Amino acid sequence: MNWCKSFGLWVAVAMIGLYVHAQQAVESGTIQRQILQAEYHVREFEKEVELQKGGEKRVWRSKQDAVSRVRRLKEAYPDDPTVEKLFLRVRTALMKSKGDYTEVASEWTAYKRNEEALRKTVAKLGETEWKRLLDEHAGKVLEKAFPTPDSAKVTVDALDGTYVVLDDIRYPMNQFYGVSGEYIHTGRPSAGFYFLQISSRDWLGPYEAVKRYRRNVDSGLQDVEKWTVLGKIVDVTMENPRPNEDGVGNAYYGWVVQPVALYVPGCVLAIRDKEGAETGRFIGEEKVEEIKNGWYTVKEIPENVTPERLMEIFMTAIKEKNYKLYCACIDPERQKTPAGEDLLRYHWDLHQERFHKEYIHATFGKAKISVQQGFDEKNDDENFFLTDEQKATLKKISGEKIEEATVESKAYDANGKQLGSPHPHTLIRKGGGRWYVEDYAPRF
Numbered sequence: 001m002n003w004c005k006s007f008g009l010w011v012a013v014a015m016i017g018l019y020v021h022a023q024q025a026v027e028s029g030t031i032q033r034q035i036l037q038a039e040y041h042v043r044e045f046e047k048e049v050e051l052q053k054g055g056e057k058r059v060w061r062s063k064q065d066a067v068s069r070v071r072r073l074k075e076a077y078p079d080d081p082t083v084e085k086l087f088l089r090v091r092t093a094l095m096k097s098k099g100d101y102t103e104v105a106s107e108w109t110a111y112k113r114n115e116e117a118l119r120k121t122v123a124k125l126g127e128t129e130w131k132r133l134l135d136e137h138a139g140k141v142l143e144k145a146f147p148t149p150d151s152a153k154v155t156v157d158a159l160d161g162t163y164v165v166l167d168d169i170r171y172p173m174n175q176f177y178g179v180s181g182e183y184i185h186t187g188r189p190s191a192g193f194y195f196l197q198i199s200s201r202d203w204l205g206p207y208e209a210v211k212r213y214r215r216n217v218d219s220g221l222q223d224v225e226k227w228t229v230l231g232k233i234v235d236v237t238m239e240n241p242r243p244n245e246d247g248v249g250n251a252y253y254g255w256v257v258q259p260v261a262l263y264v265p266g267c268v269l270a271i272r273d274k275e276g277a278e279t280g281r282f283i284g285e286e287k288v289e290e291i292k293n294g295w296y297t298v299k300e301i302p303e304n305v306t307p308e309r310l311m312e313i314f315m316t317a318i319k320e321k322n323y324k325l326y327c328a329c330i331d332p333e334r335q336k337t338p339a340g341e342d343l344l345r346y347h348w349d350l351h352q353e354r355f356h357k358e359y360i361h362a363t364f365g366k367a368k369i370s371v372q373q374g375f376d377e378k379n380d381d382e383n384f385f386l387t388d389e390q391k392a393t394l395k396k397i398s399g400e401k402i403e404e405a406t407v408e409s410k411a412y413d414a415n416g417k418q419l420g421s422p423h424p425h426t427l428i429r430k431g432g433g434r435w436y437v438e439d440y441a442p443r444f
Contacts, residue, residue: 035082038069042089049093054100054410055421063097066090100410100418108361109414111319114295118288119218119267125284126269133230133261137163141230148192151236151253159233164257166194169227178239185241185254193254195239196231205280206262206270213268213282215345216292216321219352224264231257295320301328303434307367307405307427310435315362315409315444318351331428331436347441354443359411359419362444367405367427374401403429404438411444 044062070090073083134141141163142149149159166186174184175198187193197203214221235256243249262270270282298316305313310329317325326348327335334340371378377391408422426439 031077031080034069034073035086038066038073038086041065041069042086042093045097046089046093049096051421052097053421054096054418056097056099056418057420060097063094067094102412102416102418104360104412104414104416108412111295111321111355112360114292115218115220115321118291119220121291122213122217122268122282122284122288123266125287126263126267126282127265129271129283130230130261130263130269134165137230141165145194146187146191148187148194148255150192151255156233156236159255162233163230163260164194164233164255165228165230166196166257167228169196169229170225171198171227173225174241176239176241176243178237178241180237180239181256183239183241183256185239187254189250189252193239193241193252194231194257195237195241195254196229196257196259197234198259200258201279202259202272203262205272205278206259206282207280208278209270209273209280209282209285210262210264210268212278212285213270215349215352216288216323218267219321219349219356221264221267228263228265229257229259230261230263231259234258292321296322296325298322298325301325301434305435307369307407307435308364310427310437311364311407311409311425314437314440318348319355321352323348329437330440331438334438334440344440350441351443359413359444362409362411365408365410365422367407369403369405372402372404374399400431402431405429405435409444 041062045060045066048060048062067090070083070086073080074087077083140161142165145164145166168186169184170186171184174186176183176185178195181195181197182199183195184198185193185195198207210224233255236253237256238251238253240249240251241254260271268282270280273279273281297320298313299322301310301313314326314329316322317329327344330344335344374395377395405427407425407427409425410422411419413419423442423444425437425442427435428438429435
């Protein structure tokens with residue numbers, strides 16, 4: 001009887017052991033399955049991060065799954081070595097997914113300090129000239145622009161030699177094409193209107209000068225929407241300054257004003273230059289190039305320049321506002337037509353804006369060079385099969401050798417953080433000559 005009881009107890013213990021073992025096996029299998037699933041998502045997240053090459057993006061396909069799954073495993077099994085490895089991998093990938101970063105060197109932002117000093121110099125010269133112009137016309141400038149002189153009571157002859165300062169000239173917002181000309185209107189029916197002439201060189205010359213100021217001095221100045229203008233009253237006319245979409249609206253009398261000076265307070269003053277080739281200039285324009293010449297860290301491009309170094313020079317020309325050097329970096333074939341020259345200036349403006357608003361510097365990777373046309377004497381795989389005579393024949397019949405280089409740039413913001421993934425830039429070399437930037441439009 002005792003033997004039966006002992007045997008029964010042994011069987012019960014054994015069954016409990018088998019049950020516990022089975023439960024442990026099930027739990028272990030569940031853990032392993034969770035680890036494998038988490039590892040898959042971690043691996044996919046790591047691949048995404050690697051493809052970004054140090055850049056950050058808004059949407060990650062595998063990030064949330066990797067983070068949430070590994071977190072649950074870490075909280076449930078904090079001492080598991082496999083879970084700990086996954087935890088560390090996610091930590092590393094997370095940091096990389098936030099974008100690469102580096103220390104910002106002082107010389108990276110020297111161009112901003114130089115630009116600010118030049119901006120203040122030109123602004124001071126403009127302010128001084130503005131005051132001089134007002135003094136020169138003292139007694140001839142209306143004390144108050146509004147309300148305007150009543151055209152029903154005051155004649156044009158009575159205002160002969162009269163000037164007015166208009167500080168709310170909104171262009172292009174208030175531009176309109178009237179019966180008697182192209183104008184910018186300012187004012188309202190109850191206070192009267194002025195119609196500023198903008199079809200003549202008195203506006204176009206100074207206006208273009210301000211655009212040059214933005215291009216060559218202050219890339220932080222956006223398209224000016226509100227101008228201060230000193231102008232001369234030259235006529236009175238009736239126009240419809242606020243037509244609706246069908247061209248219908250009310251007509252009002254307004255004083256026609258001829259621009260004398262365009263002023264952006266704190267920035268620049270531009271005037272008509274009847275003797276100059278540009279027909280307008282901003283005050284201090286003749287000093288700008290001399291001042292900037294003292295900044296330039298690169299003034300010429302060596303004939304043996306490498307693709308990587310040329311991209312550095314190209315970036316430096318943009319940052320230091322050296323337009324001549326910028327053009328010298330670019331393939332001359334891209335500059336032969338007026339349309340080509342316009343494109344150069346257009347992308348110059350875009351590059352200026354980006355280095356002012358988005359990034360402050362870029363670094364460049366090693367160039368990948370390939371022969372696009374002509375005989376490639378460095379193609380060891382092909383040349384292994386050719387005799388010297390065959391190589392000479394191919395070199396003779398293949399025409400001018402044209403090489404292409406691709407250089408990737410990484411741009412960094414003011415905090416030293418990499419912006420986006422690397423961007424490729426294409427360079428070209430013909431006949432063994434100098435390298436030139438072929439595709440100058442891409443951002444850094």
